[in-house]
Amino acid sequence: MIFKRLAILFSISIFVIYFGLFVTLFYYWDGSLFKEILLSERTLYSIKLSLSAATIASILGLIIAIPSAYALSRYEFIGKDIVDTILELPMIVSPAAIGAMTLIFFTTPLGDWIQNNYIQFVFTFYGIVLAQFITVTGIATRLIKASMDEIPTRYENVAASLGVSPFKAFFTITLPLSKNGIIAASILTWAKAIGEFGATITVAGTMAMKTETLPIAIFLKLANANIEGTVVLIMVLVGIGLTTLYIVRVLVKRSSKIW
Amino acid sequence: MVELRDITVQNRGFTLNKISIDIKTGNCHCLIGPTGCGKTTLLEAILGLRKVKSGSIMVDGKDITALPIHKRGFSYVPQDLAIFPHLTVYENIVYGIKYGNLENKDELYKLAMELSESLGISNLLNRKAANLSGGERQRVALVRAISTGNKYLLLDEPLSSLHEGLKRELWFLLKELQKKYNFTVLMVSHDIEEATFMANHISVIIAGKLMQTGVKDEVYQYPANREVAEFFGIKNIFDAQVIGIYDGYYKAYCDMLGTEIAIPVGNVKGYEIEKGKNISFAIRSENIIIQRPDLPMKKDNILKGVIKTIYNSGPTSIVLFKPEGKELVVEITMPEFAMAKLSLKPNDEASIALRMERIFVLD
Numbered sequence: 001m002i003f004k005r006l007a008i009l010f011s012i013s014i015f016v017i018y019f020g021l022f023v024t025l026f027y028y029w030d031g032s033l034f035k036e037i038l039l040s041e042r043t044l045y046s047i048k049l050s051l052s053a054a055t056i057a058s059i060l061g062l063i064i065a066i067p068s069a070y071a072l073s074r075y076e077f078i079g080k081d082i083v084d085t086i087l088e089l090p091m092i093v094s095p096a097a098i099g100a101m102t103l104i105f106f107t108t109p110l111g112d113w114i115q116n117n118y119i120q121f122v123f124t125f126y127g128i129v130l131a132q133f134i135t136v137t138g139i140a141t142r143l144i145k146a147s148m149d150e151i152p153t154r155y156e157n158v159a160a161s162l163g164v165s166p167f168k169a170f171f172t173i174t175l176p177l178s179k180n181g182i183i184a185a186s187i188l189t190w191a192k193a194i195g196e197f198g199a200t201i202t203v204a205g206t207m208a209m210k211t212e213t214l215p216i217a218i219f220l221k222l223a224n225a226n227i228e229g230t231v232v233l234i235m236v237l238v239g240i241g242l243t244t245l246y247i248v249r250v251l252v253k254r255s256s257k258i259w
Numbered sequence: 260m261v262e263l264r265d266i267t268v269q270n271r272g273f274t275l276n277k278i279s280i281d282i283k284t285g286n287c288h289c290l291i292g293p294t295g296c297g298k299t300t301l302l303e304a305i306l307g308l309r310k311v312k313s314g315s316i317m318v319d320g321k322d323i324t325a326l327p328i329h330k331r332g333f334s335y336v337p338q339d340l341a342i343f344p345h346l347t348v349y350e351n352i353v354y355g356i357k358y359g360n361l362e363n364k365d366e367l368y369k370l371a372m373e374l375s376e377s378l379g380i381s382n383l384l385n386r387k388a389a390n391l392s393g394g395e396r397q398r399v400a401l402v403r404a405i406s407t408g409n410k411y412l413l414l415d416e417p418l419s420s421l422h423e424g425l426k427r428e429l430w431f432l433l434k435e436l437q438k439k440y441n442f443t444v445l446m447v448s449h450d451i452e453e454a455t456f457m458a459n460h461i462s463v464i465i466a467g468k469l470m471q472t473g474v475k476d477e478v479y480q481y482p483a484n485r486e487v488a489e490f491f492g493i494k495n496i497f498d499a500q501v502i503g504i505y506d507g508y509y510k511a512y513c514d515m516l517g518t519e520i521a522i523p524v525g526n527v528k529g530y531e532i533e534k535g536k537n538i539s540f541a542i543r544s545e546n547i548i549i550q551r552p553d554l555p556m557k558k559d560n561i562l563k564g565v566i567k568t569i570y571n572s573g574p575t576s577i578v579l580f581k582p583e584g585k586e587l588v589v590e591i592t593m594p595e596f597a598m599a600k601l602s603l604k605p606n607d608e609a610s611i612a613l614r615m616e617r618i619f620v621l622d
Contacts, residue, residue: 154341157308160328161335162355162407172358176345 025235030228037232042208043217047236050214053125054193057132061140061189066182069144070170074153087138087145099131099202123205128213131199140189147181148174180252187248191241214240260284261305261411261445266314268297268304275300275467277314282460284319284410287437287444289458289475291451293490297467298447302415305445307331318411329360334404336417340396342388348399349384355407363408371406378402378432394425401433405440414446418453430456451491455479463487481528484622488541494590496541496621501534508615511538516582516589520618521559527620539621544592546617549578549601550610557612562589566607571595578603580611 037043071077072084090098105111106122114121121127151174159169175182197215204211206220214237221229261282268275275297282288290298303309305316307328316324323331334355343351350357352375356367375381378398383391391399397417404412418426430453437444448454454461455475462472463482470490471483482488488496499511499520509522509532522540532538550557564582576598578591591611593601603609 152339152341154337154339155343157306157328158335158337158341159343159354159358161306161331161333161409161413162403163329163332163359163361163409164355165329165360166327168358172354173343177343 022238025231028227028231030231033228034232034235037229038236042212043233043236045209046212046214046217046233047240049125049128049212050194050237051240053128053132053213054190054196057129057136057193058140058186058190060129060133061137061193062144062182062186064137065140065144065185065189066175068141069148070174072141072145073148074156087142090135090138095135095196095198096202097198098134099199102131102134102199102203122203123207123211125204125211127204128200128211131203132193132196135196135199136189136193139192140185143185143188144178144182147178147185150181151177183248183252187245191245194241195237260317260319261443262315262317263301263305264315264317266301266304266316267312268300268309269312270300270309273297273300273467275304275464278464278469279314280462280469280472282443282445284443285437285441286459287434287446287457288460288462289454290445290447290462290464291449291454291490292464292470294449296464298449298464299415301464302413302445302447306333306335306413332409333411333413334407334409335413336400336404336415338416338419340400340417342391342396342399342403344387344389346388347384348380348386348388348391351388351399352384352403352406354403359407361407367406367408370408371402374402374405374436393421394429397421397425397429398432401436405436405442410442412442412444414444416447416449419448419450426453433457463490465490480617481526481619482541482621483528485539485541488621491543493541493543495544495547496539498537498539501532501536501538504532504534511540513540515585515587516562517585518560518562518582520613521615522618522620523616526616526618530622532620540618541621542613542618544577544590545575546614547580547589547591548612548614549580549591549593549597549603550612551601559615560613560618562611562613564589564609564611566603566605566609568605569598569603580609 068083072080103122106115119126121130155173155177156166156169159173160166164172195215197219200211200213201216201219206212206216212220214233218230218233218237221233263278263280263282266275266278278301280288290301292298300309304311307326311324314324315322318332343354346354352371353368355361356364356371361367372381375384378401380395380398380402383395383399388396388399400417418429421429433444434457444457446454446457448457458475460473461475461478463470463478465486470487471478478487479491482491482493485496497513497515499513499515501509501511502519503510507524509524509527511520511522513520520540548557550561562580562582564580564585566578567581567588568579570577574595576593576595578593578598579588580591581588589611
């Protein structure tokens, strides 16, 4: 009984920490400023930029993460352990370091050649997407792999014995069965991408109306000692994050009933 | 026919060593052996789940050793059945037909419906697979496997989780289906009763080696060696020395039992016996008779001694008999009605007879 109460107390303490931080924002709340900052052209651009970059980076990340997770979950191949270990790189290395590594890459002849002949990444929208993509893909792969590990390979073996190719079995058995894991990974990937700061600022800079995502806008407002403005932008970011998580949760619940 | 030739499979320190078996078309061939002996590994190698280090797998004269699973033509029912949980019963049973590279799909859809009807699952077609009972799941797995039209069905202990009544019901069902649709079954089991009921042929695998393969009755009645006999649960294994060769039978002296034993010549399989040779022979406990004083007594292979213990196990009783002047015990299985007539109790003196035609010599 004591253990149960203790455990519940710890879980409530997590809520208290996060909620307490959020409530603190209201100390500097200025209602008249909220509408003005929220509807300003610069903030609306940051919101649009953050949403689009995070969405594109997450989709690209998932396109790579899903087959990679399948390979890591199902097959034995040379270098598998190294690939598996390096997935955690974005978590163990600071995002600023990831951004710096990306920036350094584009100073090499190969990086320079890519930028000159294909896409300019440094200080552009593509740079934001790339920084977020690099930060989230490893995590997405790890999460989806964990979900695929839970699905017994026997399902695919039986499917193959019924004359179904591995490709079709992947789309008709493995993918639907890991649906919940992939959705959860997508949510976390997107949430991580939209809140990404360190790598993004290093690769794309802080150009207003060009590469200023919401987290960067928050940082700039705070750097200028504009606490009221910072509070508004934090609330916008939190609002976007929580609303998205809520919508996805409702959608998942509905689809679970249909499935 | 499936022909396995010198199949060697290595798996994390375990080796399945040079297995050669013929699985004849239309037969039910059962791979049996103790847990961890390699029978499932062999089944998985045939299916294509495990890499064959050496040897070949031929199906109807065609070498399929290097083919991927989906091109081998073996339908597989694993131990946990692997019913796809996100699909309905109907989607499960037509899965192979819908997504597989199969011919005559219209005919196969008809076959799936016909099988659903005859196995009594046609009323479950719209139900989610996750909501099925154990017996229903078995039936869905069988219909799904047979509906592909594959001629070969590989079963990995698919009935092991069922209770006795349902298991027996499915034995009969599987037999009927096999007869009706004429497919070949290769089945893995550790259940001797299941194997002897289902199979025409049995292969015994112990510690990665094929110990014996052949017609069911032959393998069951005459285990080739001590390992197979022990796997079959035969406790009455004795050493003896051949002391005479007569017309139709050998005479051996068994010091362990303190008596002479007559063994029919026909029960010595595969090698010559000469006078003075040391042999091991065995007899199943149900082939030993406790003699009734009111009936004509047998004359050969008689032992006198005392009843040490009697265990009742439902329809049969297990009697432990101690031969006169010896410390070992002989195990006897008697039907309950016969025990009632004998009205024996521990420490009673008794005379037993080892049925000569059921004694077999071990390699």
